[in-house]
Amino acid sequence: MSEKPKCVAEVTDPSGWHRWKCGKTAKVEHEGKHYCGTHDPVKLAARRAEKAAKWNAQWASQDAARNEARRIVAELGCGSASSEGVRLSLDEARELARLLSTLKCDVGRLEAK
Ligand SMILES: [Zn+2]
Numbered sequence: 001m002s003e004k005p006k007c008v009a010e011v012t013d014p015s016g017w018h019r020w021k022c023g024k025t026a027k028v029e030h031e032g033k034h035y036c037g038t039h040d041p042v043k044l045a046a047r048r049a050e051k052a053a054k055w056n057a058q059w060a061s062q063d064a065a066r067n068e069a070r071r072i073v074a075e076l077g078c079g080s081a082s083s084e085g086v087r088l089s090l091d092e093a094r095e096l097a098r099l100l101s102t103l104k105c106d107v108g109r110l111e112a113k
Helices: 039-075 091-110
Strands: 010-011 019-021 029-031 034-037 080-082 085-087
Touching: 029 039, 039 080, 039 085
Parallel strands: none
Antiparallel strands: 010 019, 029 034, 080 085
């Protein structure tokens, strides 16, 4: 009975100090080398591409949010923008609330006419 081929992938511990060969029973052969299901180079590349696509989508979404926040800050003429949103200082918020209350009054007067 011949011994089953073992996975030749190099594995490192999280510290990066210790390296060893995986050694699990191989499931696939790729370019003449044997790999287990975890270290199948084709599957690994697919998993990396999937992760990269996920990160890119997240970055794109954060960029879009930051740009929208910057546009609003420019429109308001106050506040600071981030991917989280728009932040106003207490003074800026007071001023904005005061201005909004005058708008409400104006609308009320218009409706009264
Ligand atoms: Zn392996």
